Structure formats: C-alpha cells, structure tokens
Amino acid sequence: MHHTEQNDPGQDTGTQADRSADTGSTTQVTGRHRVPAPRRLRRTRALLSSRPVRIGAVAAVACCLGTVVFVESRAATTPAGPAPADLLAERAASADRQPASRATERAPAPTPTATPSSTPAATPTARPTTARTKVTRASRKPSRPTPVAGLTQTQMDNAHTIVQVGVKMDIPRRGLVVAIATAMQESNLYNLASGALPESLDHPNQGVGYDHDSVGLFQQRPSSGWGTVADLMRPAYAAEQFYAALLEIPGWQQMSVTAAAQSVQISAFPDAYAQHEQRASTVVEALV
Structure with missing residues (x-):
C-alpha cells in the first residue's frame, strides 16, 4: 500500500512567504543559490542610484547659499553712506575744517624773504594812485573862494x-x-x-x-x-x-x-x- 507524503501546510506556507519576501530584495548569486544581500549594501546601492538628483540639488542649494553669503559679505563690508545732500554737507564742513587744503588757492602768507620784494612792488602803484586822487580832488575843488570878513x-x-x-x-x-x-x-x-x-x-x-x-x-x-x-x-x-x-x-x-x-x-x-x-x-x- 503506497503512502503519499503530504507536505506540511505550515511548512509550505512559510517557504512561500520567504520566497515572496526574497523576491523584492536584492540577492547575491553564490554557486547555484541566490543569497539575499546584506541590508547595508542595499542602502548603499539605493544612495548611488539617487546620487545624481541629490548632487544637483545640493549644488543648487550651495550656489544660492554662496550668492546670499556674497551679498551679505558685501553688505557687511560696504558701509552705508549718508544721503547725497548729507554727503555734500559733510564734505563742505570737512573743507572748512581744513583751511590748509585751500592754501594753494590763496596768496601765500608773507614771509621775511617775500616782504622786501613785495613791498617795493606795491609802493610804486600806490603812489601814482595817491597822486591821481589828489589831482582829482584839486580839480573838483570849487574855483570860487569861500567868503570871509562878512563879504558876499x-x-x-x-x-x-x-x-x-x-x-x-x-x-x-x-x-x-x-x-x-x-x-x-x-x-x-x-x-x-x-x-x-x-x-x-x-x-x-x-x-x-x-x-x-x-x-x-x-x-x-x-x-x-x-x-x-x-x-x-x-x-x-x-x-x-x-x-x-x-x-x-x-x-x-x-x-x-x-x-x-x-x-x-x-x-x-x-x-x-x-x-x-x-x-x-x-x-x-x-x-x-
């Protein structure tokens, strides 16, 4: 009498479950059997598969951050200047506080060596002017004398x-x-x-x-x-x-x-x- 061996339903179910679980995972081939890959290896592969997208995103973010940092650095290094009107007023006030900067526009201050040469140059021009003034006054003097001694x-x-x-x-x-x-x-x-x-x-x-x-x-x-x-x-x-x-x-x-x-x-x-x-x-x- 032949006995037909029947598989244990519990065992067959478990085997099928393991197979279905291994179907979605990555396996390694060893000889004739496929062995599931370790969990760390699977994570590495997943990272490598998504790396181009993440590298592009990181590069874009780094670019934006660099721009912001550059703008902020320029804003930090560039002092906020006063308004144009305030700047002109400040420059005018600074010029007034520094009269020496305008010394070249004015006549030089007299020195002991310059005084002898400048004085004779001014004297000849002043004397004719005085003489002309006296002549002018003399010409304007009334020709009629002022009466004295009760005369008309x-x-x-x-x-x-x-x-x-x-x-x-x-x-x-x-x-x-x-x-x-x-x-x-x-x-x-x-x-x-x-x-x-x-x-x-x-x-x-x-x-x-x-x-x-x-x-x-x-x-x-x-x-x-x-x-x-x-x-x-x-x-x-x-x-x-x-x-x-x-x-x-x-x-x-x-x-x-x-x-x-x-x-x-x-x-x-x-x-x-x-x-x-x-x-x-x-x-x-x-x-x-």
Whole structure:
C-alpha cells in the first residue's frame, strides 16, 4: 500500500512567504543559490542610484547659499553712506575744517624773504594812485573862494581877482592889502558902472554908481587917463592899473595903508581907507 507524503501546510506556507519576501530584495548569486544581500549594501546601492538628483540639488542649494553669503559679505563690508545732500554737507564742513587744503588757492602768507620784494612792488602803484586822487580832488575843488570878513560871494570873487593879479605882478602882501582896502572904500568890492556914462551900462556890471565918470572896482575915471570904459569895466584890468600906479610911488611900502591908497587915488576923503585895513588883511590871508 503506497503512502503519499503530504507536505506540511505550515511548512509550505512559510517557504512561500520567504520566497515572496526574497523576491523584492536584492540577492547575491553564490554557486547555484541566490543569497539575499546584506541590508547595508542595499542602502548603499539605493544612495548611488539617487546620487545624481541629490548632487544637483545640493549644488543648487550651495550656489544660492554662496550668492546670499556674497551679498551679505558685501553688505557687511560696504558701509552705508549718508544721503547725497548729507554727503555734500559733510564734505563742505570737512573743507572748512581744513583751511590748509585751500592754501594753494590763496596768496601765500608773507614771509621775511617775500616782504622786501613785495613791498617795493606795491609802493610804486600806490603812489601814482595817491597822486591821481589828489589831482582829482584839486580839480573838483570849487574855483570860487569861500567868503570871509562878512563879504558876499560876489565881493569875494572880485577880491580874488585883485589878489591874483597882484600875485602875478609879484606885488608884496602889503600891496595886496592896500589894493583890497582901496576897492572896499571905492566900490564896496562891486564892479560898478556909472550913471554918467551910459556906455558903461553896456558892459557886465554889478551895480551903478554916480561919482562922475568913475567906473569899476577902483572907480577909476576914463577922463583922467586910466583907460577906456570897456577896459576899466574889467576887474583884472582895473587891478593891474592900480598896482602899476602904486609901484610908481616912492617908499609906498613904508607908508600906512591910508597914505599909500591916497597917493594913488587922490580921494577927497583920504582917511576913509584906514577903516578897511583889518578886513582887507583877513581877505588877503584867506586868498594867498
């Protein structure tokens, strides 16, 4: 009687389970049998199989981190500068605090060696300037003298003419005083025409007198040979005629003002000239 051996169901199930478990794993071939690979070897292979993807990801991450690090390093090394307006203000303030940096733009400071050379160079330019200033002021000075001794401007102008003529003729100061005192007495230092000579009214005059044919500052008479009416009505000519007659009197310089004036004028009131001597001296002093 033949017995058919039946396998143990439990054993067959276990064998199939081991086979199904080994089917999904990696095995090594040893001889004719396949032996499952160790667990560490399987992990290594898995890592190697996924390495290209992980290397690319790591490289990308490293690149990004490098960029961030580079940017952060530049931000750390580059100081945050002030605003443009603040920077300009800071530069201007720095320039003010450093005047030496602008020394080349200014004239160099005088030194003991530079002073002798610079001073003579400036002096010639300053002296002509001063001279020109004085000339300009002299030209602007009024030609009409300031009245003194209670005279009006017209009287002072006539006195000025008398003194100028005497200075040109080299008349001493005392002769100038005699001439001014005489004109004060004769015409009160006005160039007078004569009512007796209508011709005299045709010439510039400052009033009219009525002492016969006497005209001008010294009331000289054309009929006595002093000159023509037109000539005697000119103050400069009349003064010249008076000085010429005074110089012909011997010793006039030792005479009193009254005596010298009377010797020329032959007036009916010889003592009248003395009262004008003080004022005449003041006028001459102001004009000479």
